[in-house]
Amino acid sequence: xxxxxxxxxxxxxxxxxxxxxxxxxxxxxxxxxxxxxxxxxxxxxxxxxxxxxxxxxxxxxxxxxxxxxxxxxxxxxxxxxxxxxxxxxxxxxxxxxxxxxxxxxxxxxxxxx
Amino acid sequence: xxxxxxxxxxxxxxxxxxxxxxxxxxxxxxxxxxxxxxxxxxxxxxxxxxxxxxxxxxxxxxxxxxxxxxxxxxxxxxxxxxxxxxxxxxxxxxxxxxxxxxxxxxxxxxxx
Numbered sequence: 369x370x371x372x373x374x375x376x377x378x379x380x381x382x383x384x385x386x387x388x389x390x391x392x393x394x395x396x397x398x399x400x401x402x403x404x405x406x407x408x409x410x411x412x413x414x415x416x417x418x419x420x421x422x423x424x425x426x427x428x429x430x431x432x433x434x435x436x437x438x439x440x441x442x443x444x445x446x447x448x449x450x451x452x453x454x455x456x457x458x459x460x461x462x463x464x465x466x467x468x469x470x471x472x473x474x475x476x477x478x479x480x481x
Numbered sequence: 482x483x484x485x486x487x488x489x490x491x492x493x494x495x496x497x498x499x500x501x502x503x504x505x506x507x508x509x510x511x512x513x514x515x516x517x518x519x520x521x522x523x524x525x526x527x528x529x530x531x532x533x534x535x536x537x538x539x540x541x542x543x544x545x546x547x548x549x550x551x552x553x554x555x556x557x558x559x560x561x562x563x564x565x566x567x568x569x570x571x572x573x574x575x576x577x578x579x580x581x582x583x584x585x586x587x588x589x590x591x592x593x
Contacts, residue, residue: 411571412573
């Protein structure tokens with residue numbers, strides 16, 4: 369079975385700082401990778417996804433993530449964060465043949481104005 | 482508007498009682514899921530269903546039961562056998578297995 373690990377559980381940044389949230393997964397086969405975001409008081413929503421092709425994927429609100437197969441990683445990045453990016457971020461993985469989406473522990477991002 | 486509706490938003494029960502959480506979707510999605518969210522543990526899969534009248538156990542199915550009699554509905558019953566039922570429960574659906582999930586707003590269950 370696959371598993372997902374997010375290294376930082378709580379990140380605090382000032383506005384305009386650059387962001388990188390780590391995500392590593394363990395699974396030997398082909399995977400689909402996702403980042404979801406949960407803004408305060410809102411439901412979880414998809415930020416971006418990787419199925420195949422260009423390993424650098426762009427999502428909503430200026431976020432991007434890079435799939436590095438050799439490192440089993442799918443780190444989330446944003447060059448300049450805003451106060452409105454304060455939220456909890458979840459990395460998730462599923463095998464291409466399965467439907468069990470496995471989530472990481474989540475990273476709470478706090479952006480101070 | 483299409484979406485997933487979970488009800489109620491807050492639910493309180495006494496220990497030893499079974500309780501059923503509702504999840505309805507009008508997205509015409511085949512697959513539906515139940516997750517439990519606890520602080521510091523992310524989302525853990527309880528049960529999922531890829532098609533009507535079929536469902537599979539997730540990673541933490543003990544003490545829970547589900548049914549999928551209709552495509553739109555995937556209710557979750559938290560039984561008295563669940564050792565630590567107080568949590569935030571999230572229902573989700575996807576067009577097909579492996580597709581991105583659409584989430585409901587969740588039900589916060591408190592058992593005392």
